[in-house]
Structures are given as structure tokens and as C-alpha cells.
Amino acid sequence: MSDLGVAVVIEDDTDMRNLIGGILLEWGFEVHTASRGREGVDMVRNTSPDVVTVDVGLPDIDGLEVLRQIRQFSNAHIVMLTGRADEPYQLAALYTGADEYITKPFWPRELRARIAAMMGRPRSQTADGHSPRNLG
Structure with a gap:
């Protein structure tokens, strides 16, 4: 495993x-x-990743459904990435369990800063029973 842990990127655009x-x-x-x-x-x-990024517009199931399913078994930090900037969708993602919602296009430093901020917030435990990592 790498220094910061494991990340999963769920995105249909190559x-x-x-x-x-x-x-x-x-x-x-x-x-x-x-x-x-x-x-x-x-x-x-x-x-059992520490961070997950999820695109909202996936070809098989909607990103919100992906988020719902992941939240049933994982306490990973989740960032929704999407071209949809409408407030109702952002609120739905946050209420469903997303930690962050970033609208495309975004700056790479913005993504890193938001992930660093998320990982710096305390979590009681990850789904696999480990303590969360701190980027201090």
C-alpha cells in the first residue's frame, strides 16, 4: 500500500x-x-479504499446509486465529480453521503486540496476497522 493509502477512481471518460x-x-x-x-x-x-472519486454520469448506473451502494459498507472519503452544477443534485449527493462535490472542469490542485481537507477530518473508523490516515 502507498503512503496515503488506497484510492478508487470511478469514471467512464478515459x-x-x-x-x-x-x-x-x-x-x-x-x-x-x-x-x-x-x-x-x-x-x-x-x-477498502481511503478515498473514492465517483463520476455522476456513468453508463450503467447513476453516480448517486453508486454512492448509495458504497455507503452501505464503506466509510471511505467520497468525492463526487461531475459537470452538473445544479444545486438540487449537489444537495442530493451530499445528503446521500458524499464528502465533497466538485464540478468539472476543476484544477488538479483543487482536487488535492479538497481530498487533503477531507482526510484531515476525523472519522471514527473505516469500514475495514482501521483508523483513518491523517495528512498532517
Whole structure:
């Protein structure tokens, strides 16, 4: 496992998936990627990540449904990434369990800053029973 832990990127756009994965890998995460929602949920279940990014518009199931399913078994930090900037959708994602909601396009430093802020917030325990990591 890398210094910052494990990250899962669930994104159907290849370029965006590679960009996000590259940012997280360069930062020190072990990165796993998925191009479909169901695949991403399974990957989260199998890797117990510290951070998950979820695209809202996935080809098989909606990003909110992916979020709902992940929240049933994981306490990972979750960032929703989407081109949808409408407030009702943002609120639905946050109330469903997203820790952050970032509208595309975004700056790589913004993604890192938001993830650092999330990981700095206390969590009682991750789903696998480990204490959360601190980026201090």
C-alpha cells in the first residue's frame, strides 16, 4: 500500500479517469480505476479504499446509486465529480453521503486540496476497522 493509502477512481471518460488517477498516484496513493458503476462498487468492496472519486454520469448506473451502494459498507472519503452544477443534485449527493462535490472542469490542485481537507477530518473508523490516515 502507498503512503496515503488506497484510492478508487470511478469514471467512464478515459482521459478524465487517467487524469484523476495520475493526480492521486503522483500524490502517493495506490490507485485502482473503474469505468462503470457496478465495477467501481465491487472494486471499493475488494480494496477498502481511503478515498473514492465517483463520476455522476456513468453508463450503467447513476453516480448517486453508486454512492448509495458504497455507503452501505464503506466509510471511505467520497468525492463526487461531475459537470452538473445544479444545486438540487449537489444537495442530493451530499445528503446521500458524499464528502465533497466538485464540478468539472476543476484544477488538479483543487482536487488535492479538497481530498487533503477531507482526510484531515476525523472519522471514527473505516469500514475495514482501521483508523483513518491523517495528512498532517
